[in-house]
Amino acid sequence: MALQVGDKAPDFTLVTKTAEGPQLVKLSDHIGQSNILLLFVPMAFTGVCTTELCDITSGLSEYEALDAKVFGISGDSPFAQEAWAKQSGINLPLLSDYEHTVAKAYDVAYEQFLPEANLIMGGVAKRSAFVIDKAGVIRYSESQDHPKDLPDFNAVKETLKSL
Template sequence: MPLAIGTKAPDFALKTKTAEGLKEVRLSENFGKKNTVLLFVPLAFTGVCTDELCSVSGGLGEYASLGAEVYGISVDSPFALEAWAQKAGITIPLLSDLNKGTAKAYDVYLENLGGLGIGDTAARAAFVIGKDGVVAYSEQTPTPKDLPNFAAVKAALAKLQ
């Protein structure tokens, strides 16, 4: 079960790769300033993950108008995530949870990627974190092939306005 609504969101310090080099992103930097959407995806360069983050990238203005910063989180390295973003046209910041600590903290750690035998990842999940640092929306999809309910994510953001 993913972290429950009403829970204080665990802070994290994850790396992203930018043109300037590696940059650390902390969830708490948004507290008091803007809402945050966290999208956990199992693996870079996979079809469903690419479709999801490309779709969100294409509608980023809608999330911004709802006062939200959107981050994708994957267990891949920041260098692999940068290559994926460039190849696929993903424009949201992609954060590397290489040690899987953030997936574990949000209770979306997925052992053995659903029995496929290719390693442990994050499950596909979505969280809305309010400016107060409290989880306002929490969803882990039934399988890694299922997308989050983005209408519900946007509705949760609208309630925080």
């Protein structure tokens, strides 16, 4: 079960790839500056993940108006994420959870990703959304068991409006 509303958001430091090169992003550096929306996605270059993050990119100004910083997180390397972002027009920070430690800390890691397809890839992040307020407390938590199911972005926005 994913972390719940009212839980303190676990801190992390992950790598993102920017035009200047790889950079570290520490969650606690953003606490207090704005609300935060963490979006865990299973894998780069897949249809649903691409659609989700492209849709978020096209509506990024709406999240900014709600005083929210949006981060996408997957277990892909920062170099794969950079190529994916360039190819797909994703314009939000993509954080590499290559070791799957953050997915495990937020309790959204699959034990076995798509077992019906006989894929043996433990640790892949479930499609999940977490809204974290300026105090570092989780105010919205949603994790999908099926990788094609999207979070309820209307509920995410309503939560952000209430903060």
